[in-house]
Amino acid sequence: MAKKDRDMGTPSFKEKLGESLDIPADLLCGGTTLEMRGRGDLCVGGCRKIATFTEETIRLEMSDFDIILKGERLSCYTYCEGRTVIGGRIKSIEIEDRR
Numbered sequence: 001m002a003k004k005d006r007d008m009g010t011p012s013f014k015e016k017l018g019e020s021l022d023i024p025a026d027l028l029c030g031g032t033t034l035e036m037r038g039r040g041d042l043c044v045g046g047c048r049k050i051a052t053f054t055e056e057t058i059r060l061e062m063s064d065f066d067i068i069l070k071g072e073r074l075s076c077y078t079y080c081e082g083r084t085v086i087g088g089r090i091k092s093i094e095i096e097d098r099r
Contacts, residue, residue: 031045031046032044032045032046032062032063033045033046034067034093036090036093039089039090040087040088040089040090041077041085041086041087042069042085042086042087042090042093043083043084043085044060044067044083044084044085044086045082045083046062046063046082047060047061047062047067047079047082047083047084048061048062048063048082049061050076050079050084051066052068053076054074055072055073055074055075055088056070056071056072056074057069057070057074058074058076058086060084064097064098064099065095065096065097065098066095066096066098067093067094067095067096068093068094068095068096069086069090069092069093069094070090070091070092070094071088071089071090071091071092072088072089072091073088073089074086074087074088074089074090075087075088
């Protein structure tokens with residue numbers, strides 16, 4: 001019955017809760033967040049794995065896609081509980097779907 005209700009446009013519990021708290025529903029369950037501070041720091045929430053790490057390229061594995069950062073002197077300041085903080089001179093951010 002729940003699937004039928006969703007097919008008809010009835011919001012899920014997560015969507016209702018997110019709306020009442022004024023928070024996007026996907027953030028309530030560990031969804032992906034990106035917060036860039038200038039060109040030198042990027043905070044990523046929801047990271048599952050650091051797949052590639054060099055001073056020029058960092059590839060982060062998310063749930064369904066990868067985030068590829070390119071730049072100079074890139075480094076990882078924090079990697080804890082799905083939260084990753086990258087520093088350096090970020091030149092580009094690319095999202096690559098793995099499906």
